[in-house]
Amino acid sequence: MTERRAILGGSAFEEQIGYARAVVDGxxxxxxxxxxxxxxxxxxxxxxxxxxxxxxxxxxxALAEAECGFADVVRVRYxxxxxxxxxxxxxxxxxxxxxxxxxxxxxxxxxxxxxxKIEIEVYARRPVK
Numbered sequence: 001m002t003e004r005r006a007i008l009g010g011s012a013f014e015e016q017i018g019y020a021r022a023v024v025d026g027x028x029x030x031x032x033x034x035x036x037x038x039x040x041x042x043x044x045x046x047x048x049x050x051x052x053x054x055x056x057x058x059x060x061x062a063l064a065e066a067e068c069g070f071a072d073v074v075r076v077r078y079x080x081x082x083x084x085x086x087x088x089x090x091x092x093x094x095x096x097x098x099x100x101x102x103x104x105x106x107x108x109x110x111x112x113x114x115x116x117k118i119e120i121e122v123y124a125r126r127p128v129k
Contacts, residue, residue, distance in 0.1 A: 005024050027125055034055050073102045074125055078107070
């Protein structure tokens with residue numbers, strides 16, 4: 001039987017909606033769509049680039065708890081209400097994923113809260129021990 005465990009990130013949304021920040025399923029790590037909220041204060045910047053940076057900090061924390069990191073990411077999805085906001089985020093995203101080169105998709109869609117300007121979802125594969 002493979003290991004399956006939930007990783008909670010401290011977001012009020014996890015409890016209100018009923019999901020986990022990430023799920024470890026054997027060697028696979030599924031990180032939920034993650035927004036730019038600082039979960040310790042439940043605040044969010046108005047700036048899309050700052051939101052992207054916070055998304056990555058939140059994702060990085062979940063990956064670390066799953067005993068892996070950004071180098072283990074194999075797939076990333078970017079969700080934005082306004083596709084014009086994507087390009088300003090490229091330098092931040094490239095700094096994180098540029099050497100890793102995961103498969104990627106960007107989608108323009110509505111998000112759950114109008115303050116949210118970007119949501120990022122990743123899949124990773126934990127290193128074999």
